Amino acid sequence: MTAAEHAVGLSVQEIASLLQARFADAVLEVDADSKHPGIRVAPELWHDVALFLRDDPRLRMNLLRCISAVDLHPQPYIEVIYDLLSMRPPASSGGPSRDLWSCAGLIAVRVRLPRDRAHVRSVADVWPTANWHEREAFDLMGVTFDGHPDLRRILCPDDWVGHPLRKDYVFPTEYHGIPAAAGGVTDGAGASEDH
Amino acid sequence: MTDIDPQITGETMPAPGVAPGTLHTEDLLVNMGPQHPSTHGVLRLLLRTDGELVVEATPHIGYLHRCAEKIGENVTPVQFVPMTDRLDYLAAMNNNHGYSLAVEKLCGIEVPERARYIRVIMCELNRIASHLVSFGSYGLDMGAFTPFLYAFREREYIVDLFEATCGARLTYNYLTIGGAAADLPAGFLDRLAWFLDYFEPKIDEYNRLLSYNYIFVKRTAGVGVISAADAIAYGLTGPCLRGSGVRWDLRRCVPYEIYDRFEFDIPIGVPGGTDDIPPEVVVGDSWSRYYVRMLEMKQSVRILRQCLRQIPDGEYRAKVPRVLKLPAGEVYLEVEGARGQLGFLVVGDNGPIPRRVKVRGPSFCNLSIIPHVCRRVLLADVAAILGSIDVVMGEVDR
Numbered sequence: 001m002t003a004a005e006h007a008v009g010l011s012v013q014e015i016a017s018l019l020q021a022r023f024a025d026a027v028l029e030v031d032a033d034s035k036h037p038g039i040r041v042a043p044e045l046w047h048d049v050a051l052f053l054r055d056d057p058r059l060r061m062n063l064l065r066c067i068s069a070v071d072l073h074p075q076p077y078i079e080v081i082y083d084l085l086s087m088r089p090p091a092s093s094g095g096p097s098r099d100l101w102s103c104a105g106l107i108a109v110r111v112r113l114p115r116d117r118a119h120v121r122s123v124a125d126v127w128p129t130a131n132w133h134e135r136e137a138f139d140l141m142g143v144t145f146d147g148h149p150d151l152r153r154i155l156c157p158d159d160w161v162g163h164p165l166r167k168d169y170v171f172p173t174e175y176h177g178i179p180a181a182a183g184g185v186t187d188g189a190g191a192s193e194d195h
Numbered sequence: 196m197t198d199i200d201p202q203i204t205g206e207t208m209p210a211p212g213v214a215p216g217t218l219h220t221e222d223l224l225v226n227m228g229p230q231h232p233s234t235h236g237v238l239r240l241l242l243r244t245d246g247e248l249v250v251e252a253t254p255h256i257g258y259l260h261r262c263a264e265k266i267g268e269n270v271t272p273v274q275f276v277p278m279t280d281r282l283d284y285l286a287a288m289n290n291n292h293g294y295s296l297a298v299e300k301l302c303g304i305e306v307p308e309r310a311r312y313i314r315v316i317m318c319e320l321n322r323i324a325s326h327l328v329s330f331g332s333y334g335l336d337m338g339a340f341t342p343f344l345y346a347f348r349e350r351e352y353i354v355d356l357f358e359a360t361c362g363a364r365l366t367y368n369y370l371t372i373g374g375a376a377a378d379l380p381a382g383f384l385d386r387l388a389w390f391l392d393y394f395e396p397k398i399d400e401y402n403r404l405l406s407y408n409y410i411f412v413k414r415t416a417g418v419g420v421i422s423a424a425d426a427i428a429y430g431l432t433g434p435c436l437r438g439s440g441v442r443w444d445l446r447r448c449v450p451y452e453i454y455d456r457f458e459f460d461i462p463i464g465v466p467g468g469t470d471d472i473p474p475e476v477v478v479g480d481s482w483s484r485y486y487v488r489m490l491e492m493k494q495s496v497r498i499l500r501q502c503l504r505q506i507p508d509g510e511y512r513a514k515v516p517r518v519l520k521l522p523a524g525e526v527y528l529e530v531e532g533a534r535g536q537l538g539f540l541v542v543g544d545n546g547p548i549p550r551r552v553k554v555r556g557p558s559f560c561n562l563s564i565i566p567h568v569c570r571r572v573l574l575a576d577v578a579a580i581l582g583s584i585d586v587v588m589g590e591v592d593r
Contacts, residue, residue, distance in 0.1 A: 035300060035526045036540075062427050065529065068540045068553040081540070083527050087427060087443055100461065101443040108527065129430030132563040140264070155257040155592060164265055165551075 009086060009104035012037040015059065022052055029110075038081070038108025046111050047121040047147075053084060054126055059105065061086050064123070067133035069141035071115070073167035078118045080143060082109045113143065115166075122148035140165040222250060227577065229258045235332060235581070236588030240565070242577065249577055252569035254562060259592035267552025272298040272372050272519060272541075275552065280366035282556060283590040285328050286533035288321035288357075291370035293530040296451060297539035298372050301526045302519060309509040310374030311453045316387070316502050317357075317370060318530075319495040323394070324353040325533035326488040326495075329585045333485055334405050336582040337414045342405045349397060352390050359383065372519065374512030388503055395496050398489060406486055407473060415482040416467065416475035419568050419580035423479065429567065430560035433535025434491065435584055438464040438484030445531035452530075456505065457498045462490035481583035488585070518547050525551075534558050534585060556590035 010018075012032040016039050020027050026049050029040035041049050053061040061084040068081045085106050090099030111120055122145035124131040134145040135154040142163030145151055153160060162169055174180055228239035237258035243251040263282060267275050272294070279290035292314055299306060306314075331346025354364045359380050361369040369376050405411055421431070426439040436443060444461045446454040464483030467476030476482050521543030529538040535557025544550040561584050569577050 035524055064430060065536065066527065066538050066540065066553070066555040068527070068551070068555075070525075070540075070542055070551045070553075081525075081527070083538070083540075087441070087448075090442070099442065100447055101441055103449050106449075127430070128428045128567070129560055129563060132559065136559075153257075155260040157257070164262065165268075 009088070009102075010059070011105075012039065012107055015039070015053075015105060015107050018056065018058060019049060019052065022056075023049060036081075036108050037106075038110055040110040040112060043111045043113055043120045046109075047123060047126070049109070050082075050123045050126045053107075053109070059086060060088070061105065061107070063087050064127035064129050064133070067130060067137055069137040069143050069165070071141065071165065071167045072112075073115065076115045077112045078115050078141060078143060080111050080113065080120060080137060082111075082123070083107075084109060118143040119146055120144075121146050122151075124148055139163070142166060225574075229255075235586060238562075238581075238586065238588055238591070240569075240577065240581075242569075242574070244574060247574050249569055249572050249574055252565055252577060254565050256562070256588070256591050259588045261593065263593040264552055264554060267554075268549055271547050272521070272549065273515075276371050277366065277368040279554075280368055281589055282554060282593060283325075283532060283534060283537070283558065283587045284365060285587055286321045286325040287365065287367050288317040288370055289325075289530065289532040289537060291367065292318050292452075293528065293532065293537045294539050294541075295370055295372050296530060297526050297528040297541045298519075298521070300528055301521055301524060301541050301543050302372075304373050304513055304515060306374050306513055307510040308507050309378075310511050310513070312502050312506040313375045313379060313511060314370050314452060315454070315457075316379075316499060316506070317360075317367075317375075319498050319502075320353050320356065320387075322533045323492050323495050324350045326492050327353075329488055330401065330405070330485070333582040333585070334411070336578050337411055339405060339408070339411065342401060345397075345401065345404070349394060352394070356383065356386060356390065359386075371512075373515035374510070376512070378511040384503055384506070387499065391496050391499055391503075395493065398492055402471075402489060406482075406489060407471070412473045412475055412482060414575075415485060415579050415583065416473060416480055417477045418481045418576045419572065419583060420477050421479045421564065421568060425564070425567065426479070429564040431535070431564060432557050432560065433532065434487040435484050435535065435561050435564075437462065437487045438583075439479035440464050440483075445529060445536055449529075451528070454498075457501045459494040459497050462487050462494065481579050484583040484585075520545070520547055521549055529555070532557055534587065534590070535561060537590075554590075554593055556593060558584075558586040558588075558590045559593075562586050562591055 016027055016030040026041050026045040027039050031038055053059050063085040065083040065085050070079045086104040088102050088104040113120055122134055134148055137143045138151055139153040139156050172180055222243045222245055225242040225244050227242055229237040239255040241253040242249050263278055266278055276291055279294045280287040282290050327346040327350045331343035334342035358364050361367050421439050423439045423441050426436045440463050442461050442463045464478045466478055467474040523543055523545045525542040527540045529536045537557055538555030540553035541549050542551040568580055
């Protein structure tokens with residue numbers, strides 16, 4: 001497969017070994033063969049691991065592609081998945097080069113948090129792009145990112161109640177006196193639309 | 196600037212009763228949006244201004260939030276494809292494609308050869324259409340109305356091709372799980388070949404019309420410079436990243452679909468003075484981001500010509516079961532959309548409906564650099580910077 005040839009660089013297993021050599025207890029699980037290969041790290045060490053992933057010359061995970069929070073309900077966990085990528089500049093970095101940058105490694109880092117106390121250190125100081133991604137995970141999934149510079153709701157209104165992407169989220173029946181149809185179209189709201 | 200009436204500046208002639216030098220001005224908060232033509236949709240920027248200077252810009256988003264991800268975990272993947280149309284509605288094919296690829300990877304569906312070519316044709320056409328809107332509306336932002344009309348004239352040919360293919364002009368629901376919803380209509384490839392011959396020289400015309408226009412260059416060159424390091428740190432992708440001089444494109448760097456079969460270049464922002472780049476241009480400025488899109492349209496034409504030569508006969512869609520069961524597990528897949536890396540995380544749950552669908556909209560990440568760039572810039576430059584980042588709010592707010 002050409003796709004595999006291009007995505008050269010470190011494998012998930014190699015990245016995990018580098019991390020295990022540096023942090024003895026950080027890596028809880030290595031999942032190298034699934035369709036979304038990655039590692040699971042201890043939430044309390046995540047910020048240190050993040051700095052290491054970004055700064056270690058062998059890793060240089062400079063692009064935080066996405067932060068996704070997944071509710072594992074009915075298991076009592078929320079998993080936050082950080083998708084990282086290492087963009088490596090071409091070797092001849094002097095002057096405008098014709099060379100492409102290359103992908104030097106891809107990894108998903110997961111942290112598993114208890115649903116009722118979903119707290120993890122923010123990495124907005126490590127990758128500035130995390131700022132908005134974390135605000136979104138806070139807004140929609142109710143994950144609190146400790147140390148975030150500006151943890152406000154981002155997509156829902158500031159006075160919204162609850163976190164809509166939680167599996168046990170209860171849909172509101174009204175918002176500021178505006179009735180909302182819950183569980184399908186209510187006859188009152190639907191009929192008045194018809195002319 | 197010496198002959199300005201001192202009464203206007205208020206510096207040498209304070210208001211009665213105010214001792215000279217003690218007059219202090221207050222920052223003025225200006226709401227730019229959510230209903231403002233140059234914000235390209237319902238984006239609200241809260242600007243803290245000191246005279247003409249923007250001290251701080253705070254984006255407030257969410258006005259177009261339609262709970263796309265929540266819908267995604269309540270409907271089957273085939274039902275969710277129309278929802279992806281409404282994310283980046285200027286490049287809906289690319290969204291269809293990204294989501295379909297993610298679901299296919301999760302379910303292990305093999306897509307027929309012809310369908311893969313159909314997909315590349317549609318995505319590249321839609322990339323051109325999207326860049327045309329960007330080009331036209333950026334001209335509009337900078338006070339040039341004419342380019343907008345030309346851009347929409349050209350886009351119309353593409354939209355007509357899409358309409359002939361799937362009946363829709365904006366939200367296509369055409370590329371779907373397993374391939375495409377229908378085969379290409381009769382005569383499509385001939386019409387496409389005609390369009391490419393017609394369109395390619397137009398790009399040079401538009402460069403003469405707008406790109407090298409003296410006023411346009413003055414408005415955009417050197418404005419809103421984003422360094423390569425900042426661009427990567429803020430997760431910028433697509434033309435915004437390449438405008439900062441980073442030759443990075445998923446189609447080449449982490450190839451998906453069949454992009455490894457085509458020859459094309461990845462244009463990036465280059466310093467002014469080289470080739471036909473105006474001397475005022477700095478790598479990473481608004482002009483570079485804009486110009487990368489112009490160059491990318493040419494590369495899309497190149498890819499499309501190769502598609503025309505290579506496209507085989509065959510099936511346009513794989514055999515996909517009517518009720519597609521998603522195995523337990525997750526995938527995260529990114530494609531190079533018109534605005535950058537469009538990512539889909541799909542978590543299967545041994546049922547027909549995914550447990551979680553997460554969309555990484557490139558505009559969302561690209562927009563997040565606004566507070567960083569719009570710091571101590573002129574009020575008029577905010578529109579120049581925002582237009583060059585080219586956000587689509589449907590994708591930001593989802």
